[in-house]
Amino acid sequence: MIGYALYFAFICFGLGLLFCLYRVVFAPGVSDRVLALDTMTVNMIALVALFGILHDTTMYFEIMLLFAMVGFVSTVAYAKFILRGDVIE
């Protein structure tokens, strides 16, 4: 039962990544594109967590942590760049 649920979640987040990719390519504005990229990192964290369950290992924990931190910092930096034209003043 867990196997089917696992593959269902894989399909959901894979489709979610595809939707985000569509929004990155065909975005009406630059802030929309940043939002789609941020959602892609969030979906990637979920996929890595699912991969950890599938392979029965906690080794992927550091990857998830790095994805979360780098995704957050890069999104805030890019929003700041749009606002001020500069990241660190």
Added chain:
Amino acid sequence: MSIFAEILVSALLVIGGIFGLVGSYGLVKLPDQMTRLHAPTKAATLGVGGILLASVAWFGFFGEHSSWHELLIALFLFMTAPITGLMIAKAHMHLSWRAEELPDSGEDRNWATYGDSAERSLLDKGTDDEGTERDLRE
């Protein structure tokens, strides 16, 4: 006992997957930027939280030793998602609207993000890319 653990983990996985899919689909489906902000920052974050909880439960019930690390990531994501949403909304507002075009703030000063010490609207600067975002929006 084992069947309940299986049902718990499966339910968390399915619920998390559905929320993640809805959050990402909302990014494509919803009509304008400000509504599109809602889907990923709320639904997708909740979906990832469900998946991480399922991971914790799975390693607790079936793994060799329990791992609580995933809760750290869930906590981090739940703390940072509102901040990213706020930053992107601010960037979008400054790209798209001047201070005069916004609804009245109800007080004698303007909205905080358009205040004197804060960033002025990028449209007021009269740079080369003036109105590009607005043209694309229409």
